[in-house]
Amino acid sequence: MTLLLLIWNFFQIGAFSIGGGYAMIPLIQKLIxxxxxxTVQEVADVVAISQMTPGPFAINAATFVGMRVSGVVGAIACTVGVTLPSVIIVLIIAKFFFNFQHxxxxxxxxxxxxxxVMxxxxxxxxxxxxxxxxxPEVTLTLQNILQSVDWKAVAICVVSLIAMVKFKVDPVIMIVISAAAGILIYAVL
Structure with a gap:
């Protein structure tokens, strides 16, 4: 039953996530x-891991979730579920798009x-x-928003953003550098 539910949920994610992998994050979070x-934190971790591994984000995320829930069979079920709508839709669209694109x-x-999509x-x-x-331990409200900010994480985010946008640092390299920075900042400092 769990496998059918995994396939069905990821079929929905694949079918209704127009715009690519990142557009599916809200639906992944809601259904999963x-x-x-x-948990919400685990979904954020799956997003990070899926971004850092080779291959399409959607397939990576589905595979990770399936593996976590039901092992290898779950990973296969989620991957099939998330890719099947795209295969069906692209076959149909490809048949007609080039004739009607103008x-x-x-x-x-x-x-x-x-x-x-934006x-x-x-x-x-x-x-x-x-x-x-x-x-995460602080409930976010308007009154305590500044106290609940993880300023170390903000610093890593801002430096990473500048490095990737201004200096065109490869995202994979930035992930490795940020992981090392996280160890240094959170474990050592």
């Missing part, structure tokens, strides 16, 4: 946490979808920021 398979209505649909990615950023940049 609601089923009690992972039709104004098709372009208008794409113009309408793009802002929603909103989904922004939602993911907010969700990850809550677990990555704030002290």
């Amino acid at each position: 946490v609601a089923n009690g398979w992972l 039709v104004p209505g098709v372009r208008y649909v794409l113009y309408g979808i793009r802002p929603v 909103a989904l990615i922004a939602t993911s950023i907010v969700t990850i920021a809550q677990t990555a940049l704030f002290i």
